[in-house]
Amino acid sequence: TQLLEQSPQFLSIQEGENLTVYCNSSSVFSSLQWYRQEPGEGPVLLVTVVTGGEVKKLKRLTFQFGDARKDSSLHITAAQPGDTGLYLCAGDLRDTDKLIFGTGTRLQVFP
Amino acid sequence: DTGVSQNPRHKITKRGQNVTFRCDPISEHNRLYWYRQTLGQGPEFLTYFQNEAQLEKSRLLSDRFSAERPKGSFSTLEIQRTEQGDSAMYLCASTPGTGAYEQYFGPGTRLTVT
Numbered sequence: 001t002q003l004l005e006q007s008p009q010f011l012s013i014q015e016g017e018n019l020t021v022y023c024n025s026s027s028v029f030s031s032l033q034w035y036r037q038e039p040g041e042g043p044v045l046l047v048t049v050v051t052g053g054e055v056k057k058l059k060r061l062t063f064q065f066g067d068a069r070k071d072s073s074l075h076i077t078a079a080q081p082g083d084t085g086l087y088l089c090a091g092d093l094r095d096t097d098k099l100i101f102g103t104g105t106r107l108q109v110f111p
Numbered sequence: 112d113t114g115v116s117q118n119p120r121h122k123i124t125k126r127g128q129n130v131t132f133r134c135d136p137i138s139e140h141n142r143l144y145w146y147r148q149t150l151g152q153g154p155e156f157l158t159y160f161q162n163e164a165q166l167e168k169s170r171l172l173s174d175r176f177s178a179e180r181p182k183g184s185f186s187t188l189e190i191q192r193t194e195q196g197d198s199a200m201y202l203c204a205s206t207p208g209t210g211a212y213e214q215y216f217g218p219g220t221r222l223t224v225t
Contacts (some may be wrong), residue, residue: 004153031212042115042202042216043154088153092212097167098144099214101153 003027004091004102012108013079021074021105023089030092032065032072033099037086079109113137115217117203123223124193131189132220136205143186144214145178146202147171154202160186193224 004025011019023032031050035043047056049065049072056063060083062075072089089102116135124130136143142161146154157176158168162183172178175193180186190197200221204214 033213035216040219040221042117042204042219045213045215048213090153090214097142098156098159101146101155104151104153106151 003093003100004089006087006089006102006105008105009103010106010108012110015080015109015111016078017109019076019079019107021076021087021107023072023074023102025070025091027091027093027100028069030069030094032069032092033090034063034072034074035088035090037088037104043088076107079107081109081111083107084109115203115205115215117201117217117220119220120218121221121223123225126195126224127192129189129191130193130222131187132201132203132222133185133187134203134217135185136203137207137215138184140205140207140215141183142206142208143180144204144206145186145188146204148200148202148219149198157188190222193222195224198222198224 007022031048033048034046036046037043047063052067052069054065060077064073087105090099118133122130144159145157147157148154156169157172158178160180163180175191178188200219202216202219204216206214
């Protein structure tokens with residue numbers, strides 16, 4: 001059973017379009033992180049959200065943590081080819097000391 | 112470069128051979144994690160260390176897998192009698208604190224078992 005489900009699994013869009021990636025769970029997380037991973041490389045941390053309802057912005061990327069701390073979303077405005085990659089959410093469960101990763105969303109942005 | 116480093120980056124081995132991977136975390140990071148990632152999936156937790164103590168191992172980590180962090184700095188992950196199912200990317204991550212919060216990953220070691 002996958003604790004963190006991401007949707008969509010694949011997304012192929014044109015440069016300039018907007019998109020949203022969702023990360024859902026039935027579990028409550030102490031924190032939730034978003035990573036981007038390029039082929040043959042390790043994941044790179046983009047953001048950490050900790051408080052229910054928290055919104056963080058990183059240039060054209062907007063991250064939101066659900067009020068109940070069970071879900072999160074990543075919105076990209078005016079996507080660029082450089083945004084191409086595998087986007088992973090990862091949750092830090094209460095009373096554990098490990099990250100649970102989502103299934104991943106593979107984004108392809110065409111010029 | 113003061114990030115997490117992993118060696119080798121790629122390893123091709125024949126089934127039944129032993130392999131060892133090394134991870135050098137960001138200096139002064141207390142926690143070190145190992146993950147395995149197969150194609151199209153997110154990383155799966157294998158084990159982690161707080162300084163030199165191995166505090167948790169996943170059920171994914173069979174008896175053929177062993178990890179060490181002898182002086183609380185670098186870590187090694189050894190796989191004995193490799194199987195084709197062991198083919199994956201092995202990732203290492205470190206964090207400065209005492210939680211799983213905000214992990215910084217190395218580039219990974221891609222293992223191919225033929």
